[in-house]
Amino acid sequence: MEVEHFSHPDHPLILINQVLEYSCELVICSGCEGPIWGPCYSCTSCYFFLHKTCAELPCEIKRLIHPRHPLHLLEKPPSHYTKCVCDRCDKTCKSFVYHCSFCKFDLDIKCAFPPGFLEVDSQFAHKDHPLILDEEQEYHGEGVTCSVCKEPMSGPSYRCTPCNFFLHKKCAELPPEIKRRHFHPEHPLVLLPNEDVICDFCNETCYENFVYCCFVCEFTLHIKCAFPPCIDAADHNHFRRLLNPLSLKSISFTCNACGTDGDDSPFGCTMCQLVVHKKCISLPRTLKTALHHHPQIIHTYHPQQCIKSINKYCGICRREVDTEYGVYYCPDCDFVAHVNCSREFGDYETETAGQSVTVDDQFMEPSFRVVREIKHGEERIIEEIEHFSHQHNLILNDKVDDDLKCDGCMLPISTPFYSCASCNFFLDKTCIELPRRKKWQNNENRLILSWSPGEHYLFSCVVCKQYFRGLRYTCDMCELSIDVRCFKSILKDSTKHGGHEHPLYLPAGRKSILRCNIGGRRAPPWVADDGEIIPHCSGCCVTEESKVFLKCAVCDFKLGMKCATLPYKARHEYDDHPLFLTYINENDYQPSCIICEKDRDPKLWFYRCEQCDFDAHTECALGKYPYVKLGGVRTYRNHPHPLALVDKTGDYRPQGCVACGEPCDDLALECTDPNCSFIVHRQRRQCTDPLFKQ
Known part of the structure; x- marks a missing residue:
């Protein structure tokens, strides 16, 4: 990693992780003038080195010894000084120094930070021997305590027998850096050795060997205060009313549990620094909801510690979620929801015999049977399967051809797939892995994975309103039929599409289109009403007929399901190379379609071959029926x-x-005998009925 540092402006510094030795000479840090034994930043052109810690020092700090002004980091004392003396230790400062220009106040960097901050290069100071994990909850003996928290040893632990050194497993695995927004929201807190400092939260002396400290503000926390045990407690006995209700006094506050404002006498926990509504004291720890496909969602007061991405939107109402307050989240994916939305559309999670009853577990029957498999260590490779959609066994194949299409979703195959040795039949892995029965959050009944009964049977997808043949999910109760291509696109709570920079969410059209029964509750706010004006698709600028579209929660981008499920790659007889879906071409001066020779709108999506400068409308490149397999x-x-x-x-x-x-001039059934001119409309019932009569 290469960085530019203010103390060495002429050349960049490169991070070096190994110990340095130059002609058996000691390498000295130019920041603190101490020896370098571990990771450091080095200049390849000059004999200049900085400890990694010294290179990453904050440019400005605040200290209680000098509360009036902040102190700024200088690479060396000011030039007008004849001699710079640290105002804390009275030692001469020759290198890095924190300086106040108003008061002529100076601090050596070793005096500016807690003891051990610059010297510690590992989490715990026990380097003589390795620590051995003991999972057994054995008795260690009277008086044996953890070297970090000073509590008696019990449960799983790390130990060094020669040194009589013990650590609780939870203490040994403490994070080196934490953020505690309720205690100290400005800066992260770093785990450092302790020298009997006072905790700034409980005002008690810290007797543990380690504490969490902010080296910018000198804020210190006990380990116990940094991780209060009652935050995740199942009961809520730690909440007490902060104000006497008989006084009729109320305050304005924001509830830490649900993130909504309150104007009442709140309940709170001084240890956790939480303020909550009375109704939020009894929030269920877990919920299950039909609007999410995983079994349960969990409540947390600290979304930033549970959710990887900060920019989140509610999976129910699609509005932004404030991660400073409590939410419900899914531990299996990136789903997150407002507390009030979760309570309205969720049910209490029930447990039977110590195991939760989930929605997915009831209908996870696979769609294939394994015929032959091989194992490489722990890896399992399924080589041959029997799939319900085909009369012959399917063999694993990894030789991808640009002209191959999956018979399940009719999309080009780009991953290892399964094929039939006797027929021209292919299924990609995503279609193979689809469950035979699926409980979907947008339908109260189970959906069954089905196959077209005949070669010439076509279906209309209720989502994209296009004809297709292949695998589909159907509902026995409402005759709903969804192409698996669309189903895979709308299964997730949010979709990342190459044509837009933000995540897209599904507002699921009419209630009658995708939902059989909402269970007596009102429809979620993202279900469109029959009278709602359906927007134009940003990909093709056409009004979405099915009222099912993907919507961006950040901007005004809307994508119809017809465009949302366009294949990334296509083939056409006019070009020898694959055509790739293109969202914008900055050099598009005279846009026209090579196939129909008509003008294109440069703002709309198209297919392009860079090698041949071949551009085409999506409908021209794919044809009118891109998901119908001809022949049959x-x-x-x-x-x-x-x-x-x-x-x-x-x-x-x-x-x-x-x-x-x-x-x-459309789909038709044509005789394969070259001497017979028989042809009949495929979609006109009065034409095809005679063929089916017995």
């Missing part, structure tokens, strides 16, 4: 030859239908 030869009782499914939308001289006489 089938024999009908009332025609002597096999018929195949064909697309006549691109034919300039379409043949006439033998049933109605009109041109077949």
Whole structure:
């Protein structure tokens, strides 16, 4: 890692992790003038070195010994000084110094920080021997205490027998740095050796060997105060009313449990520094909700410690979540929700025989049976399977061809997939791993993974309103049918799409489209009403017919499901190379479609081949039926030859239908015998009915 440091402006400094030795000479830090034994920053052009700790010192600090002004870090004493003396230890300062220009006050960097701050290069000062983990809760003997917290030893521990050195497992695994917004929100607190300092929270002397300290503000916390035991307690007996209700006095506050404002006599915990509504004292620890596909969501007062990403939006109402206050979150994914939203659309988590009853566990039947597998150590590779959608076994294959499409979702295959050795049939791993039965948060009934019963049977997806053939999820109660391509896109609470920088969320169209029964509750705020004006899609600028679209919670970006599920890669007979979905081309001076030779709107998405400078409308590149597999030869009782499914939308001289006489300029069933001119409309019932009659 390369950095620029104010003390050495001529050249950048490079981080070196190993111990330095130059001609058996001791390497000296230019910041504190101490020897360097561990990681440091070095200049490759000059003989200049800095301890990693010295290089990362804050530029400004505040100290109780000089409370009037902040102290600023200088690489050496001011030039007008004849001699710089530390105002704390009276020693001469020759290198880095913290200086106040108003008061001519100076602090040596060793005096500016807690004892041991600059010297400690590991979390715990026991380097002579390795520490051995003992998981057994054995008795260590009377008077044996932990070397960190000074409490008696019990439970799992680390120990060094030659030195009679013991650590609780939880103490040995203390984080080297923490953030405690209720105690000290300005800066992080660092774990440092202790020399009988006073805790700034409880005002008691810290007798532990280590404390958490802010080296910018000299703020110190006991380990016990840094991790109060009652925050995650199952009961709420630690909450007490802060104001006497008989006094009728109320205060304005923000509840730490739910993040909403209150104007009442609140309850609080002085140890945890939490202020809550009376109704929030009894918040359930866990909830389950039909609006999230994982089994449970958990309440926390400290989202910043549980959630990796700070920019979060409620998975129910899609509005921003303030991570300074309590929320419900999912431990298995990035789902987070307001407390009030979770209470309205959640149920108490029930437990049976010590195990929670989850929504997913009831319907996780796999869609395939393993025929043959191999093992490499702990890795399990399934080589051959029997899938319900195909009559033959499928073999694992990793030779990806640009022209191959998955028969389950009709998207190009780009990962290891399963194929049939006898037929032209392929399924990618994402389709193979789909469960046969699935409980989905947008439908009260279970959805069943189904397969088209015949070669020429097509279905219309309720989400994207496009015809498709392949795998689909269906609901027995409401005849809902969802293409697995759409289902995989809307299954998650949020989706990251290459065409937009922010996460996209699903406002799920009409209640009757995606939801059978909401269980007596009102629809979530992201379900559109029948009278709502559906926005134009930002990808194609067309109004979304199905009222199902992905919406950005940050800006006004909206994406229809037809565009949201466009394949990243496509093929067309006019170009020898793959075409890639492109969202913007800054050099698009004269945009036009090579296929239809009409102008393109440069603001709308298109497919492009960089090698050939080939641009095309999405509908021109994919065709009218991109998710329908043509061919599918089938024999009908009332025609002597096999018929195949064909697309006549691109034919300039379409043949006439033998049933109605009109041109077949869409999907049609055509005879495979070259000497027979039989062709019939596929989508006109009056034309195809005679074929199905017995």
